[in-house]
Amino acid sequence: MSERQRAIWALLLCMLFWGSAAVFLRTLALALTPENSLALRYAILSSINGAGLLFFGTWRIAREDWGRFALAGLAGMGGYNWFVNAGFALVPAGLGTIVTMIEPLMIAVLAWMLLGEKLTHYIFAGMAVAGIGTVVLFWNDLADIEKSTVPARGILFLLICCICWAVYTIIVKPLLLKYGSFTVTAFTMLIAAPILIGAGNEPLLSLAQKLNVRQWAELLFLVIPNGVLGVLLWNYGSHRLSGAATGSFLYLVPVIAVVCGALILDEQVTLNIVAGGALMLAGVAVAQFGPAIFMRR
Numbered sequence: 001m002s003e004r005q006r007a008i009w010a011l012l013l014c015m016l017f018w019g020s021a022a023v024f025l026r027t028l029a030l031a032l033t034p035e036n037s038l039a040l041r042y043a044i045l046s047s048i049n050g051a052g053l054l055f056f057g058t059w060r061i062a063r064e065d066w067g068r069f070a071l072a073g074l075a076g077m078g079g080y081n082w083f084v085n086a087g088f089a090l091v092p093a094g095l096g097t098i099v100t101m102i103e104p105l106m107i108a109v110l111a112w113m114l115l116g117e118k119l120t121h122y123i124f125a126g127m128a129v130a131g132i133g134t135v136v137l138f139w140n141d142l143a144d145i146e147k148s149t150v151p152a153r154g155i156l157f158l159l160i161c162c163i164c165w166a167v168y169t170i171i172v173k174p175l176l177l178k179y180g181s182f183t184v185t186a187f188t189m190l191i192a193a194p195i196l197i198g199a200g201n202e203p204l205l206s207l208a209q210k211l212n213v214r215q216w217a218e219l220l221f222l223v224i225p226n227g228v229l230g231v232l233l234w235n236y237g238s239h240r241l242s243g244a245a246t247g248s249f250l251y252l253v254p255v256i257a258v259v260c261g262a263l264i265l266d267e268q269v270t271l272n273i274v275a276g277g278a279l280m281l282a283g284v285a286v287a288q289f290g291p292a293i294f295m296r297r
Helices: 003-032 034-056 063-088 093-100 103-115 121-137 139-143 152-171 173-179 181-198 204-209 213-240 243-265 271-294
Strands: none
Touching: 003 034, 003 213, 003 243, 034 063, 034 181, 034 204, 034 213, 063 152, 063 173, 063 181, 093 121, 093 152, 103 121, 103 152, 103 243, 121 243, 121 271, 152 173, 152 243, 173 181, 173 213, 181 213, 213 243, 243 271
């Protein structure tokens, strides 16, 4: 298996974790509130990441990289998580998801501006097809929205969260080459932890005592596969693929989230969901494998 193929499989597994996590993010947010759920998750993540850095002996960071780590942790991890929670608290899920689908384009543009990566017409075509699929997927939700009821502040928060993750994806590329995926993931999460833990409005012990066995299982899924492993896989893939190619995988998240909602929460599957999901999958395929698909003889 080539390095590119390993990167693609890593990102596909990452999207599976991130897409399926949407179900548990929703249930835990209802049990604890979004801010308290995030605070409890990052308290556990901090313990895991700190222990991992000590165990592997990778906790030493060169002074010249402190600024880059700080920006990646504060903007990427801290900023993204805070703004995405605040945004979806104000904006309906369908519209909010469509707003956040600007994220792959932001990553592609930043990679072109800052890293000099090339943007092919296959990537733009794939993003366009996937973008249309996003609209189709959430069309019924959009049809029920009155413009006057959607706060501009919520839209702004979601746009900022997209910028934060795009900045994270681009700024950690040199760090991944120097320190590896785990060290970068662990340090950036630890840097963000005080902000995200501080956003909770209840003591952590009190929050933990509220959870039943099933909710603890959901929390651990959000911490380990979705949190630690998800970001590790994202960093692994983004280090080996271009920013534009990496970002296009994010179009799979809402598709997987809808499928998991149907399987786990018995949510209804409509024609819009099937058609929108198919278009989004096709868009990712065009962005990733365009030359191989269209240039076969």
